[in-house]
Amino acid sequence: MRAEQILHPTEAGLYCPPGDFHIDPIRPVPRALITHGHGDHARAGHGSVLATAQTLDIMAIRYGSDFADQRQVADGEIRVGDVTVSFHPAGHILGSAQIAVTPDNGPKIVVSGDYCRRPNPVCAPFEPVPCDIFVTEATFGLPVFHHPDPAHEMVRLLSSMAEFPERPHLIGAYALGKAQRVIALAREAGIDGPIAIHGALQRLCDYHIAQGIDLGELIPATAEDVPAQLVIAPPSAFASPWVQRFRDPVIGFASGWMQVRARARQRGVELPLVISDHVDWPQVIQTIAELAPAEVWITHGTEDGLMRWCELNAIPARPLRLVGYEDEPE
Template identity: 70%
Template sequence: MLQTRQEGLFCPLGGFYIDPFRPVEKALITHGHADHARAGHGAVMATAQTLDIMAIRYGPDFTTSRQVAKGPCRLGEVTVSFHPAGHVLGSAQIAISHKDTGTTVITGDYSRSPNPACAPFEPVPCDILVTEATFALPVFRHPDPAQEIMRLLASVAAFPDRAHLIGAYALGKAQRVIMLLRQAGWDGPIYIHGALQKLCDYHISQGIALGDLRPATMQTGKKSDFAGQIVLAPPSAFAATWAQRFPDPVICFASGWMQVRARARQRGVELPLVISDHVDWPDLTRTITELNPDETWVTHGREDALIRWCELQGRIARPLRLLGYEEEPD
């Protein structure tokens, strides 16, 4: 039912691509991250929130035509449906069904950890599961994100004269960290870099209560304005002079990759926060076990270990080795 082409994953029976790397005539998009959602396609089908997010990121003319995914839809000889992936706001798995070949589910990026900033993952029975493998090594076992936030708040309390700067990607991670802080009892202001503003505003418009957000700009011209405060910014901001405006900042980074201490050191991260929007090894293998597909196709990361695990479990599996997803941001 699916083919791998230079443009990405293609469904010949439906005449569309899923998260293609290059502009194509018809694309189905799982979510709004830039490595999955690109501008320039002739037609795009996605959830209403993903279409909104693409318009925010690329402008209203990011595609010639757009279609909101609502319920099962017939495309060519197949029926497609979108189901929550638990990754970021608007993220979806795409199920493709055909009377002769059964149902194939493309997960896109997904998470089974509770995320207050988006709809939870929905298990979808299938004959073929196309799963990501971003953290597909047994060493990756993500801790409870609430405990990581408590570590952050303990550091804020221990260093009241310092600002805590948290690197968080603009779509999904920033809003999840904000929501986790609110759930942990932080009801004060949270300062955000300007690059996060539009997507935070969009989450608020979708009913995600982010609380008191303020621009991370000087109010009195003194660094002490931000003593004891929490500031969120895209990780790229920390390499610029922007970060120097804060008092003796504690550099933090919220990512599943922070489990790899060498990565934290390379980025100059003082307080790594292991908060991921992807499945870790236990949730990845649990998903395959629960869905029990006839075949598992693996992409987006560390394919070899998961292929080997499937073989040891007596499962049929194969790597897709698609270009463009060698390492997912998280």
């Protein structure tokens, strides 16, 4: 069986005919396998959903308990139609997984979803999965993207808090994954006091805590005089009246895109923190070299740079040109 017969792009997303399922479909389908809970990968309305237990929980938190007609927890090797699938940690956010698709007769394909190779205190680390075809993202798929150690960015945050002790530090971080990671990194860096969070983060932070992730003392950022110097909020809050309650705040944003200074300026960010839950250029190259697949497929992001690198290294590659995926969704 040829690779294109096992998995190929459609208008609804990646489709596996022998298993009759889609992976991270962008519209409702009868059967969906979901890599993780971000809104550009996990949508409501499918007939059935197969995902990790944590991703299913997160989808229920975000979309309600009736987000799909049927739900199945991914555990071990699972037979779906005429293929076997298995889920492996992706290191992206809590519950994130790569999906390995193994037909009875044909190449093994691993769909990585979104993934990261740096240690992340709020999720399981990336697990390299040997395969014939590796399907990779290329969100930061250009040689210019070399993300610093997140611990270094925490040193910058602490230095700013020490330099401006009277100014609240408002850090924008996406509600699922990034917010909890920034909080956990701040704790590792030595911030022991209360951290204030926007109400939109409360349920997902509570779920991380219930999963055994220590986020320390969190207080709501609702009072007129919030008794915390560090405040975490979703980026959308910075365009709302909510931000006006803080006097002379230091505005920060945690994202891999903060390496691009023009983006920081456009957002009015005074303290850009380059913290990404995606692989940067060295990490994606490291991963491909480590796995040594016979072929690389590229799902979304900056495809041309990675395509050229594969060509120079004699690795067959193809862009899938899937639509409907954002770089870092809110």
